Amino acid sequence: MGLISGLKSSLQQVRESLFTEEEQKRIGIYGPPNAGKTTLANRIARDWTGDAVGPESHVPHETRRARRKENVEIERNGSSVNIDIVDTPGVTTKVDYEEFLDYEEFDQDEAVRRSREATEGVAEAMHWLREDVDGVIYVLDSTTDPFTQVNTMLIGIIESRDLPVLIFANKIDLDDASIKRIEDAFPQHETVPLSALEGDNMDEVYDKIAEYFG
Structure with missing residues (x-):
């Protein structure tokens, strides 16, 4: 009798864990190269876990593989x-190896290798977007024109999957930043201004993340 009671208790615990534990939400940080995605990811991770996600760089395509910070x-x-x-x-x-030759630290072989890895990274990012994320933080450089083919395509894919999305207008600490330019390009989504580098307006960033992805 004691064995049967014990089995019933164990089965009940398993059922409760299956139906009460929420699956972890995966929030993808997307956007064009050098928009400040990794800087933002590191800012969020350091503020709430004390650890960084990955290295930051002024060189485009420094992030060539998706990196995940859990919990x-x-x-x-x-x-x-x-x-x-x-x-x-x-x-x-398009990823052109000649982009990397503009930086003294890369010779031609290294430039070709990086361009190949960056191209593979774009394919991986698209796979995550189509299959494996539950929401999107879309990061744009507020000093550049947001109305590009890539941005329009990615926002379209996000909308087709009906994913919750926040658009972050990054680099507002720079003199030529324009939040309105981003708001006008994608008026159907909320735009949140910030500087991931300086930490400007991060309170609103966290409020919106909790609101949209909670």
Whole structure:
């Protein structure tokens, strides 16, 4: 009798864990190269876990493989949201090895290798977007024109999957930043201004993450 009771108790615990434990939400950080995606991912990860996601660089396509930081718990207004952050490679229509030759630290062989890895990274980012993320943080450089083929395509894919999306207008610490330019390009989505590098307006960033992905 004791054995049967024990088995029933164990089965009940398994059922409760299956139906009460929420699956971790994967939030992809997307956008074009050098928009500040990794800087933002690191800012969020350091603020809430103390660890960075990956190296930052002024060189385009420094992130050439998706990197995931699990169990990032963001507490806002007495409640919390627990997410996995997926920092993805910058998406572009073409990766040219000559881009890397503009930097003295790369010879031709290294430039070719990086361009090949960056191209593979774009394909990986697209796979994550189509299959494996539950929401998107879309990062744009507010000093550049947001109305590009890549941005329009990616926002279209996000909308077709009916994913929750926040558009972050990054680099507002720079003199030629324009939040309105991004708002006008994608008026159907909320735009949140910030500087991931300087930490400007991060309170609103975290409020919105909790609101949209909680």
